[in-house]
Amino acid sequence: MPRDDRGSVTVEAALGIGALTFVSALLLAGIGATADQLRCTDAAREAVRLLARGQPARAEQAVREIAPPGARLDVVRDGDTITAGVEAEPVAGLLPGIRLRAHAFAVAEP
Numbered sequence: 610m611p612r613d614d615r616g617s618v619t620v621e622a623a624l625g626i627g628a629l630t631f632v633s634a635l636l637l638a639g640i641g642a643t644a645d646q647l648r649c650t651d652a653a654r655e656a657v658r659l660l661a662r663g664q665p666a667r668a669e670q671a672v673r674e675i676a677p678p679g680a681r682l683d684v685v686r687d688g689d690t691i692t693a694g695v696e697a698e699p700v701a702g703l704l705p706g707i708r709l710r711a712h713a714f715a716v717a718e719p
Contacts (some may be wrong), residue, residue: 638703645677649695649711652676657693657713660684668693677709689717 652675659668665684672682672695680697694712 615715617685623699631708634703638699642699642704642709643709645697645699646711648676649680649697649709650713652680652682653693653695656682656684656695657691657715661715661717663718671709686717691715691717 627653652672655671655675656668659665668684669682672680675699676695677697680695683694683696685692685694692712692714694706694710696710699707699709
C-alpha cells in the first residue's frame with residue numbers, strides 16, 4: 610500500500626510558523642524590556658542629579674516623564690550621599706514577574 614503524505618507539509622508549516630511567532634514575540638519583549646531598562650537608568654540618573662541639587666519635586670517629575678509608566682522612585686540619604694532607585698515593570702507585559710531596577714549615586718551639592 611502506498612503511503613499518502615498529503616497534508617504533512619501543512620502540519621510542519623503550521624508548527625514552524627507557530628514557533629517562529631513565539632520566538633519573535635520573545636525577541637520583541639526582550640527588546641522592549643531593554644529599552645525600558647535604559648529609561649529606568651536615565652530616570653535614576655536624572656533624579657539623583659536633581660536630588661543632589663535640592664529639587665525633590667523636580668526629581669519626582671523627571672521620573673514620571675522619563676521612566677516607564679508606573680515606575681517608582683526610592684531615595685536613600687546617608688549623610689551627604691544620595692542614592693536614587695527607579696523600579697518598574699516592562700511595558701510590553703510579555704515578561705510577567707520581571708522587575709526592572711536602576712540605581713544612581715551622587716553627593717549632595719552644598
